[in-house]
Amino acid sequence: MTPRPTLRPGGRSARVQQAVHTAVSALNDTVGREQLTIPLIAEHAGVTPSTIYRRWGSLRELLADVAAERLRPEAPLADTGSLEGDLMAWAGEFMEEMASRPGQQVMADALGSAGHEPRRRCHAWQCEQLALMLSRARDRGESALPEVDALIDGVMAPLIYRVSHAPETLCETRLRHWVRQALGSAGENFRATE
Amino acid sequence: MTPRPTLRPGGRSARVQQAVHTAVSALNDTVGREQLTIPLIAEHAGVTPSTIYRRWGSLRELLADVAAERLRPEAPLADTGSLEGDLMAWAGEFMEEMASRPGQQVMADALGSAGHEPRRRCHAWQCEQLALMLSRARDRGESALPEVDALIDGVMAPLIYRVSHAPETLCETRLRHWVRQALGSAGENFRATE
DNA sequence: ACTGCTAAGGCAAATATTTTGCGTTAAGAG
DNA sequence: CTCTTAACGCAAAATATTTGCCTTAGCAGT
Numbered sequence: 001m002t003p004r005p006t007l008r009p010g011g012r013s014a015r016v017q018q019a020v021h022t023a024v025s026a027l028n029d030t031v032g033r034e035q036l037t038i039p040l041i042a043e044h045a046g047v048t049p050s051t052i053y054r055r056w057g058s059l060r061e062l063l064a065d066v067a068a069e070r071l072r073p074e075a076p077l078a079d080t081g082s083l084e085g086d087l088m089a090w091a092g093e094f095m096e097e098m099a100s101r102p103g104q105q106v107m108a109d110a111l112g113s114a115g116h117e118p119r120r121r122c123h124a125w126q127c128e129q130l131a132l133m134l135s136r137a138r139d140r141g142e143s144a145l146p147e148v149d150a151l152i153d154g155v156m157a158p159l160i161y162r163v164s165h166a167p168e169t170l171c172e173t174r175l176r177h178w179v180r181q182a183l184g185s186a187g188e189n190f191r192a193t194e
Numbered sequence: 195m196t197p198r199p200t201l202r203p204g205g206r207s208a209r210v211q212q213a214v215h216t217a218v219s220a221l222n223d224t225v226g227r228e229q230l231t232i233p234l235i236a237e238h239a240g241v242t243p244s245t246i247y248r249r250w251g252s253l254r255e256l257l258a259d260v261a262a263e264r265l266r267p268e269a270p271l272a273d274t275g276s277l278e279g280d281l282m283a284w285a286g287e288f289m290e291e292m293a294s295r296p297g298q299q300v301m302a303d304a305l306g307s308a309g310h311e312p313r314r315r316c317h318a319w320q321c322e323q324l325a326l327m328l329s330r331a332r333d334r335g336e337s338a339l340p341e342v343d344a345l346i347d348g349v350m351a352p353l354i355y356r357v358s359h360a361p362e363t364l365c366e367t368r369l370r371h372w373v374r375q376a377l378g379s380a381g382e383n384f385r386a387t388e
Numbered sequence: 389a390c391t392g393c394t395a396a397g398g399c400a401a402a403t404a405t406t407t408t409g410c411g412t413t414a415a416g417a418g
Numbered sequence: 419c420t421c422t423t424a425a426c427g428c429a430a431a432a433t434a435t436t437t438g439c440c441t442t443a444g445c446a447g448t
Binding site (some may be wrong): 054 | 397400417
């Protein structure tokens, strides 16, 4: 009763995926993003190029897959004692990473794929992190909490927009402004009317 | 005293660019986005592939260039009599275009390039349009107007985020919510503190 | 454990693409 | 009108991509 018809997460398949992802990251740091090619990646991963072509289809999709993985939160999400603090810490770290040239490349790779599974995954993770923060805030007894969607629209969306379109305008002050505004306007949340 | 060292906007160069852009759009509508290749585009544009490689570098950059062009506002910007109306009309049309599968491809192409000139251009145009709306609103005598940045962060950013990450959540109600909120919180604008 | 089934990988030949060197054309300056 | 040179065309060389066929190894049933 697995939802997927027949995946094979077992042994080899997973090892290949791991090896390819590792090779992409390693080569990205050594030869540089622009020099990456599938034959080169395949060689470093110890697989044949056709394996990569069959599994990912193109370099673009492969890079999007790897980029999405890099965008996945790893640290267990600090607990600073307040929702505002948690948001600033988490989004602040994200902002710092994405403010760099390589960070912007990662973002472009993640946003540039034809399929949208990679972007969906990023969105889902971000929602999870925000939901966890909100849940902690609720446990702490904070009131007038915003909804996840309001934080996505109010904080993550402008952050990502500016990483892509105007990275030089990023700064902590601006981030704090978004966070405060999103927290301040809790209660005026979006309601679907259908 | 041209700012650019030595561009050649004259005759031939411009014709080639035009022909290539046209070919990309035409082929995109006929053979489909995934079948596009530089040799194919070159043939339809009546130029040799090497011309395209030298000028754009790769298919990714070419598609980003064309996608950015498609994102450029064409219509003269309707005047509905109120800032809220103008915003809803303009952003609403944008949303409708981007809600479709091809629209999402255009967005992905524009966001996926290595260089960020295409994204910069989109941002600049959006700012221009918003500034024009604000200017009209001011002439009309509307008060408590937001700043361009607040509209970018409050309306365009969430719109684009959701086009990329969760297109099925787009709807007019949500758009109206962003617009109202951005207009309502005018006065609480971001101020750089450095 | 053993066996059968099949998704996933390897290999290599056939295609298609990208890159490059060199000659030519035409835009822009004086 | 002449000169300079950015931009293009062409074609050969280097790379990358696709595809057919074979082999390997998860996984399920017994």
